[in-house]
Amino acid sequence: MVASAEQGRDAQSVRPSRPVAHTVEQLAHLTGAQIVTSQGASDVPVTGVVLNSREIQPGDLYSALPGARTHGAQFAADAAASGAVAILTDAAGADLVAQAAVDLPVLVSDDPRAWTGRIAAEIYNSQPEDGSAQKLFAVTGTNGKTTTTYFLTSILRALGHTTGLIGTIEILAGDTPIPSKLTTPEAPHVHSLLSLMRERGIGATAMEVSSHALEFHRVDGVRYNVAGFTNLTQDHLDLHGSMEAYFEVKAQLFTAERAERAVVLLTEGDQWGEAMARRARENLGSDHVTSVALRGNIGDDAHAGPERSGADWTLNSLTRRGIGHAFTLQHRDGRKLKVSTALPGDFNVANAALAVLMVLESGVDLDTLQKALDEHDPLTTDVPGRMQLIGTRPTSVVDFAHNPDAMVRALQSVEPTEEGGRTIIVFGATGRRDTSKRPIMGRIAAEGADIVIVTDDDPHDEDPAPIREQVAQGAREAQEHGARAAEVHVIAPREVAIHTAVRMARPEDSIILAGRGHEVFQDLNGVVHPLDDRVELRAALDALHSGRKEQS
Structure with a gap:
C-alpha cells in the first residue's frame, strides 16, 4: 500500500535536512552486497533508508526484510511507486522483486537487516567525525532503563547541556516531542533521530537499549560514549529461551563496536552483574569499565568501603530523605560523590547511582558534577509511570x-x-x-x-x-x-x-x-x-x- 499523506508527514518530521547521498555502487562497496541490475539506474543518489514501504519518500533505499508472516519484498512495487530508488534485500526478496517486475537496482545480501543500520549511519551521518557529534548514553538491563535515562537527561541539563531522549515512553529533542509510531525505533529511525537532534543543537542524548533492539539490529551502526547496565532478571524468555541467551544478547552492547566506556551495577549474589563486568572488561579493557557495588539489600545502611566490595565504587551511608534516599558513592581511591533522590524505592537509588557514574565516565569533572547535584537536585524528577x-x-x-x-x-x-x-x-x-x-x-x-x-x-x-x-x-x-x-x-x-x-x-x-x-x-x-x-x-x-x- 502506498503511504498516506499523514504517514509521509510523520516520516518527514524525524528526518535530518542534510543527508549524505550515496549511490547504489557505493552502498554495495560498503556492505559487500551484490547488485542485481534492472532497468533502474544504479548511480541515482540514495538519500534515505526505510524499512516500512508506507514511509517511502523519493530518493529512499527500501530495506525489504523477511518477516514472520510476509516478506518485505512483496511491497517492492508500492515502494517504487512512492519514490524508492533502490532495494536492499536477500536472495528470496530479490526473486520476489523480479517476479513483480520492479525496475529498481537491487542490493542482495545474506543478512540485509544487519546492514540496514550501517547504511543509515552513513546516509544520515548520525555520528560525524568532525567533532560535532553529540555524546550518546545507552542504558540496558531488565529493569530501570527508563528511569535511568530520565535521570541522565536531568543531570546533563543541570550541567548545561541541551538533551535528547529516546525511550519507551517518549522521544524528546530538548523539550520538543518527536513523533514516532514505534516503541523501540528501527535502525533507520535511530540514525535519522540522532542526526536530526544534532541539527537541533542537542549536545547529549540518552537512549534505552532493549534486548529486542540488540537482537533485531535496531542500534547497529551506533557507538555510544558510555553504556550502562542495570540488572538482569527473568523477562523476555519467550524471545531468548534462557537467561544465558538473554545475557548474551545484552552483552552485545558492551563491545568496542558499540561502546567506548561502560558502567555496570553489581548486586551481592547476582551473577549477571559480575558476569557483565567481566565481559565488558574483556571487550573494552579494564580502564574503560567502571563497576559500582550496591551490596545485597541496599535498604540497609551500608558502610562497606570499595576495598571490601572489590568494585571501583561502592554505595554507602544510605539514609532516608522523605520518601526517597540520600547516599554516598565512594571510589577505591577515596573520591566521593554525595547523591540524593526523592523518588521512592531502593531500585531508584541504584538507578541514580548508575546515572551519576555514567555522566562522570563521560568526562565530566567530579567537582563540577557534585556542584550540579547539590545545586539542582536533578535526581528528583518525574518519570511517567515509574513509581x-x-x-x-x-x-x-x-x-x-x-x-x-x-x-x-x-x-x-x-x-x-x-x-x-x-x-x-x-x-x-x-x-x-x-x-x-x-x-x-x-x-x-x-x-x-x-x-x-x-x-x-x-x-x-x-x-x-x-x-x-x-x-x-x-x-x-x-x-x-x-x-x-x-x-x-x-x-x-x-x-x-x-x-x-x-x-x-x-x-x-x-x-x-x-x-x-x-x-x-x-x-x-x-x-x-x-x-x-x-x-x-x-x-x-x-x-x-x-x-x-x-x-x-
Whole structure:
C-alpha cells in the first residue's frame, strides 16, 4: 500500500535536512552486497533508508526484510511507486522483486537487516567525525532503563547541556516531542533521530537499549560514549529461551563496536552483574569499565568501603530523605560523590547511582558534577509511570513493574509506614508472553501485599480469563503456604479492579497499580481500548475523597 499523506508527514518530521547521498555502487562497496541490475539506474543518489514501504519518500533505499508472516519484498512495487530508488534485500526478496517486475537496482545480501543500520549511519551521518557529534548514553538491563535515562537527561541539563531522549515512553529533542509510531525505533529511525537532534543543537542524548533492539539490529551502526547496565532478571524468555541467551544478547552492547566506556551495577549474589563486568572488561579493557557495588539489600545502611566490595565504587551511608534516599558513592581511591533522590524505592537509588557514574565516565569533572547535584537536585524528577505518586491517604502509586524482580522491589517501596496500614496490589499478566512468569508474579504479590487483586494487563489475542487464573493460582498457592495476603480477588475489567481497590482502601493503606505504568491503551483481542492507570486511579481517588467529605 502506498503511504498516506499523514504517514509521509510523520516520516518527514524525524528526518535530518542534510543527508549524505550515496549511490547504489557505493552502498554495495560498503556492505559487500551484490547488485542485481534492472532497468533502474544504479548511480541515482540514495538519500534515505526505510524499512516500512508506507514511509517511502523519493530518493529512499527500501530495506525489504523477511518477516514472520510476509516478506518485505512483496511491497517492492508500492515502494517504487512512492519514490524508492533502490532495494536492499536477500536472495528470496530479490526473486520476489523480479517476479513483480520492479525496475529498481537491487542490493542482495545474506543478512540485509544487519546492514540496514550501517547504511543509515552513513546516509544520515548520525555520528560525524568532525567533532560535532553529540555524546550518546545507552542504558540496558531488565529493569530501570527508563528511569535511568530520565535521570541522565536531568543531570546533563543541570550541567548545561541541551538533551535528547529516546525511550519507551517518549522521544524528546530538548523539550520538543518527536513523533514516532514505534516503541523501540528501527535502525533507520535511530540514525535519522540522532542526526536530526544534532541539527537541533542537542549536545547529549540518552537512549534505552532493549534486548529486542540488540537482537533485531535496531542500534547497529551506533557507538555510544558510555553504556550502562542495570540488572538482569527473568523477562523476555519467550524471545531468548534462557537467561544465558538473554545475557548474551545484552552483552552485545558492551563491545568496542558499540561502546567506548561502560558502567555496570553489581548486586551481592547476582551473577549477571559480575558476569557483565567481566565481559565488558574483556571487550573494552579494564580502564574503560567502571563497576559500582550496591551490596545485597541496599535498604540497609551500608558502610562497606570499595576495598571490601572489590568494585571501583561502592554505595554507602544510605539514609532516608522523605520518601526517597540520600547516599554516598565512594571510589577505591577515596573520591566521593554525595547523591540524593526523592523518588521512592531502593531500585531508584541504584538507578541514580548508575546515572551519576555514567555522566562522570563521560568526562565530566567530579567537582563540577557534585556542584550540579547539590545545586539542582536533578535526581528528583518525574518519570511517567515509574513509581509515580498519584495520591496520598491512601498512598497511591502507578508503576511499570511487569516482571518478578520489579514487582518485589515495587512492593517493598510502597510498604505502609503507619501502624495498621495494608498494601493493596492490582496487576495482571501480558498475553502471548513468557507464561512461566504468571504464577511467579501471583506468588510474589501474595508474599508482599495484604490484598491481591488480579486483573487484565494486555491480553492481546489470548483469552484473558485463563491468564488471570494462572496468576491467581500462584497467589492462592502462596496463601496456602502462609503468605502475607489475607485476600486474593480476581476482578475484570481493569477499571473496575482499580476502583474496587480504592474503595477497599483505608487512609493508612498503600495501593500500587503494577504492570502498565505510562501506557494509555489496552489490547483486548486486537481491539485497542483507551486505558490509563493514572487517570483511572485519580478518578477513583477523587470519588473516594468526595465521599469522605460528604460523610464528614
